[in-house]
Amino acid sequence: MNRTLRSGGVRRCAARRRAPAGRTACIAIAALGVALSLARAPIAGAGGPAAVRALAGAPGWDRQLLSEVSGRRAYQHVIELAQKIGPHAAGTPADRTSGEYVAAQLARDGYAVERQAFPFPYFAVRAQTLAVPSAPSLALHARAMMYSGSTPAGGITAGVVDAGRGRPEDLQRAGARGKLALIERGGLTFRQKADNAAAAGALAAIIYNNQPGALGGTLGRPSPFPVVSLPGSEGQRLLELVRAGTVTAHLEVQTVNEQRTSWNIIGTKPGARDPHRVLVVGAHRDTVEEAPGANDNTSGVAVALELAEVLKHVPLGQTVRFVFFGAEEEGLFGSAYYVAHPGPDPISGMVNLDMEGVGSRLEVATSRGSDTLVRIAARLAAELGIAVSVTRERGSDHENFERVGVPVVFLFRPDDPYYDTPRDTVDRVDPALLEASARLALAVVLEVAGPAR
Numbered sequence: 001m002n003r004t005l006r007s008g009g010v011r012r013c014a015a016r017r018r019a020p021a022g023r024t025a026c027i028a029i030a031a032l033g034v035a036l037s038l039a040r041a042p043i044a045g046a047g048g049p050a051a052v053r054a055l056a057g058a059p060g061w062d063r064q065l066l067s068e069v070s071g072r073r074a075y076q077h078v079i080e081l082a083q084k085i086g087p088h089a090a091g092t093p094a095d096r097t098s099g100e101y102v103a104a105q106l107a108r109d110g111y112a113v114e115r116q117a118f119p120f121p122y123f124a125v126r127a128q129t130l131a132v133p134s135a136p137s138l139a140l141h142a143r144a145m146m147y148s149g150s151t152p153a154g155g156i157t158a159g160v161v162d163a164g165r166g167r168p169e170d171l172q173r174a175g176a177r178g179k180l181a182l183i184e185r186g187g188l189t190f191r192q193k194a195d196n197a198a199a200a201g202a203l204a205a206i207i208y209n210n211q212p213g214a215l216g217g218t219l220g221r222p223s224p225f226p227v228v229s230l231p232g233s234e235g236q237r238l239l240e241l242v243r244a245g246t247v248t249a250h251l252e253v254q255t256v257n258e259q260r261t262s263w264n265i266i267g268t269k270p271g272a273r274d275p276h277r278v279l280v281v282g283a284h285r286d287t288v289e290e291a292p293g294a295n296d297n298t299s300g301v302a303v304a305l306e307l308a309e310v311l312k313h314v315p316l317g318q319t320v321r322f323v324f325f326g327a328e329e330e331g332l333f334g335s336a337y338y339v340a341h342p343g344p345d346p347i348s349g350m351v352n353l354d355m356e357g358v359g360s361r362l363e364v365a366t367s368r369g370s371d372t373l374v375r376i377a378a379r380l381a382a383e384l385g386i387a388v389s390v391t392r393e394r395g396s397d398h399e400n401f402e403r404v405g406v407p408v409v410f411l412f413r414p415d416d417p418y419y420d421t422p423r424d425t426v427d428r429v430d431p432a433l434l435e436a437s438a439r440l441a442l443a444v445v446l447e448v449a450g451p452a453r
């Protein structure tokens with residue numbers, strides 16, 4: 001996560017990729033005044049039995065429940081989903097298999113299980129190559145932007161022009177008609193640059209990072225126009241060639257853009273005292289195409305399933321719904337569908353679990369809305385001896401809940417350089433971190449949902 005974030009890339013969870021091209025998309029902004037470091041106890045063992053005992057007897061709910069949380073048990077879900085099933089991008093056969101695994105766990109624990117189907121724009125890349133035949137030593141690692149269109153089969157060979165930042169006047173000055181428009185990141189969204197290039201008659205857009213390092217991004221919705229990204233250093237070298245003389249390149253992009261179905265898997269525990277208020281515990285269950293997704297986000301799924309396990313026989317005041325969202329990585333589609341179809345009862349809050357198993361730093365965050373739940377989580381973390389920082393974070397399903405006015409807390413560990421890559425494997429996930437996240441999430445759930453009477 002840091003690798004792409006700190007290098008200015010926008011590949012993290014989906015909404016980060018939608019961020020305007022001109023800005024570093026998703027730096028964790030210290031918000032709410034300061035980034036509070038509430039407790040400095042090491043994570044390993046934090047919130048252990050001693051801390052739980054210290055809390056026992058506090059009014060409200062039974063804090064002994066926190067000692068029932070097991071990181072090792074949660075880790076078994078990571079093995080099942082990320083290792084045995086493997087990558088499970090939304091809309092693929094493995095998406096259904098992994099969803100059924102989650103549904104079976106919930107059913108086994110006695111929850112009423114619902115499969116909430118929704119449509120989303122599926123996207124996959126079949127080919128992405130860019131080469132300059134006259135400069136064979138120039139290695140270009142072009143990546144199709146999410147929702148890019150395709151070139152004709154076999155690709156296109158055309159001149160490359162310096163199209164500045166992709167504003168209409170840049171493209172006009174460059175003479176982009178019939179050419180490949182080389183565009184610098186910044187100023188406009190990737191979508192705007194692509195649309196401007198298409199309107200100017202360019203054959204495709206090549207958008208390079210305005211900083212060193214790789215660039216990933218999304219056009220937000222399907223486009224027929226081919227758009228690839230280049231790392232900053234490669235874009236600069238190509239730009240130098242273009243400025244030195246005529247450059248002809250060969251570009252092939254083959255993508256799949258089609259409507260497919262995914263599912264939010266929902267397990268509901270009706271409240272005993274206040275059944276018409278719903279606390280949502282959410283975790284997205286999809287991965288990107290090539291990543292096993294052990295941390296992003298099998299770890300969050302595992303923590304949510306562990307909460308469901310611990311709470312299966314515990315009566316609670318409010319209704320609690322465990323919602324495992326589909327198609328987060330393409331653009332938060334599952335959670336968007338859920339907030340548009342939440343059922344008859346109001347949502348009192350949302351706890352979002354995304355990336356809980358790698359990196360000791362733990363954040364409790366909102367993206368822009370009410371900090372009610374964040375304050376509760378920060379207080380409970382201090383009481384449990386779990387070190388957290390209070391921040392703002394975008395880029396995961398909590399954003400959709402905040403958009404409709406629901407207080408959220410996002411539990412997130414920001415220090416994973418390998419999320420969304422083939423190296424997001426189970427050996428890197430630490431059961432002790434799952435356990436600490438699960439204890440804190442459970443404390444928030446018990447505090448908010450309250451005792452049955």
Ligand SMILES: [Zn+2]
Nearest residue numbers: 013296297354
């Ligand atoms: Zn994620």
